[in-house]
Amino acid sequence: MPVRADSGTSRPLRADAQRNRDAILDAARETFEAEGVLAPLDGIALRAGVGNATLYRNFPTRDDLLAAVLQTNTAAALEEAAELARTLPPREALAEWLVRMAWQMRIWHDLPYCLSTACVDPDSPLTATRSPLLDRTGVLLDQAKRTGDARGAVTAEEVFELVTTLSWGVDRFGDDEQAARRRVGLATAGLFTEPVR
Known part of the structure; x- marks a missing residue:
């Protein structure tokens, strides 16, 4: 079941937005395991294959x-x-x-x-x-x-x-x-x- 948008609306995320979110979470888990939770967020975005704006739109803070x-x-x-x-x-x-x-x-x-x-x-x-x-x-x-x-x-x-x-x-x-x-x-x-x- 798709994760709902972070804005609190009842609409589920679009398929491409859900893929981006999942990619960010996977990249963050891998990065945290390798470098710790204070690793640069820019590196997580790069590993996920998304831009910084996409990362921060999904997750405004670390x-x-x-x-x-x-x-x-x-x-x-x-x-x-x-x-x-x-x-x-x-x-x-x-x-x-x-x-x-x-x-x-x-x-x-x-x-x-x-x-x-x-x-x-x-x-x-x-x-x-x-x-x-x-x-x-x-x-x-x-x-x-x-x-x-x-x-x-x-x-x-x-x-x-x-x-x-x-x-x-x-x-x-x-x-x-x-x-x-x-x-x-x-x-x-x-x-x-x-x-x-």
């Missing part, structure tokens, strides 16, 4: 483009969180979610930095990407609090900010998945109450 590229990743992450909540006890579900979030956010250089800007700018296009992840963190945190596995004074916002910071470290220190798991486990240990022995 954050608009990044938010659109991240939609698929966010949807997949939320499905994972729901599966964790269904299959693991609350403590383990929250701990695993924090590891997976930190690992996923590190996929492109400087993504944690860009997501952190949405904390202070509620009008940022990335708020729509960040908010569902924050909400899911809150749900898992509340479940762990109810079972006495997480400390009551900790907020979902604090936990999300911590994981965002950790994902920056995972990226910058070149952690593999095992090292990332250890880093997140060490850094978030204070979130959890002592397990009953």
